[in-house]
Amino acid sequence: MDINALKNRFKMFALDVVRFAEQLPNKPSYRTVQGQIVRSGPSAAANYRAACRRKSTRDFIAKMGIVEEELDETMFWLEFTVAISDSWRPVITPIWKEAIALHHSCLH
Numbered sequence: 001m002d003i004n005a006l007k008n009r010f011k012m013f014a015l016d017v018v019r020f021a022e023q024l025p026n027k028p029s030y031r032t033v034q035g036q037i038v039r040s041g042p043s044a045a046a047n048y049r050a051a052c053r054r055k056s057t058r059d060f061i062a063k064m065g066i067v068e069e070e071l072d073e074t075m076f077w078l079e080f081t082v083a084i085s086d087s088w089r090p091v092i093t094p095i096w097k098e099a100i101a102l103h104h105s106c107l108h
Contacts, residue, residue, distance in 0.1 A: 003052055006048070006102075006105055007045075007048065007049055007052065009098070009101075009102060009105075010044060010045035010048045010049070010102060011045050012098075013041065013044070013045060013095070013098050013099065013102060014041045014042040014044070014045035014046075016041075016094075016095050016098070017037055017038070017040075017041025017042065017074060017095060018038055018041065018042065020037070020091060020092070020095060021033070021034045021037050021038045022034075023091070024081070029084050030081075030084070033077050033080060033081050033084075036073070036077050037074055037077040037078070040070045040071075040073040040074040040077065041070070041074045043066075043070040044067050044070035044071045044074060044102070047063050047064075047066045047067045047070060048063075048064075048067050048106075050063050051063035051064050051067060064106055067106055068103060068106060071099050071102060071103050071106075072103075074099055075096065075099050075100075078092045078095060078096050078099070
């Protein structure tokens with residue numbers, strides 16, 4: 001996949017994560033999810049863009065490691081939300097699938 005297309009997918013993923021977080025109720029358990037997921041989803045996108053501007057192979061590898069960590073953290077918070085209430089599963093499933101697809105794209 002072309003770098004610009006992947007940058008755009010990461011950006012759309014980040015937007016989907018933020019829009020999802022905005023739907024969550026104002027309850028303590030969900031506020032935790034909101035705070036964490038709004039940081040980790042966009043962070044994956046921002047760090048992917050930074051990796052594309054790498055200064056060296058070592059820099060690229062380090063930044064891609066951060067991308068993987070942020071994607072994994074986002075997936076954790078999505079799982080956590082479903083654990084709080086399975087009613088979120090239909091909303092979360094497409095975001096989850098994109099996180100997996102982006103992770104696989106990073107490995108190739």
